[in-house]
Amino acid sequence: MEADEECITGLCLGLGMGGHVPKKDKQKENKTVTCLDLAFELCPKGEAINVNHDKVEGISLERIHEGHDYPNEKSTDSDNSNNNNNSGCRKKLRLSKDQSAMLENSFKLHSTLNPVQKQALADQLNLKARQVEVWFQNRRARTKLKQTEVDRELLKKHCQNLSDENRRLKRELQELRALKVGPSPLRIQLSKTATLTMCSSCEKLVKVDEGNKNVEIDT
């Protein structure tokens, strides 16, 4: 198996695409941390690990981006390599489908990366760590924007419902008032001897019995 294929396999394992390599074995074989699964397993918080000195140890200590690292310094792609010039002119990089898919899969698992994971992913994709970092930053921003849109729609719907309810209640109130101030005041015959009347001043229900004793009803 070629080195790159091995790394991709490692990435797939790390992304939950099947298979499992015992952690112990990986350490014993001193495999490179270009296998993302190992990076995720061993460095959940980004501590440097002693797996491959060339690629991993001390990553968190060094500043990954120094100045402007324009796209794909490491890329073998001819187009991309053209992007890497020092003229200061920013060339637009388009990530390949595979690169985007891998980044997307990785993002589904972890929306943020620690330095080790970042470097491992960058190695897998033949990109710079800085590029992976930027991709994740932009991806988080896109997710947030999308979520904001969803929330906005929900709030809009909720607001509409409240407006409808408010309108309904206002109409209901108007109808009740119309009943109260109409030509014949609210009067309900309870029995042969008693009626229920609404007091026009205090809006309280009053039961009037035969003996003309008024009894206020607690509403």
Next chain:
DNA sequence: GTGGTCAACGAGAGGA
């Protein structure tokens, strides 16, 4: 020509 998308950047905030 114009608008949308997205990689890349800089400023500023916050945590360790």
Next chain:
DNA sequence: TCCTCTCGTTGACCAC
């Protein structure tokens, strides 16, 4: 002080 994050912006590219 270093590092990483968010936010706002820029500029290249693409489709129309």
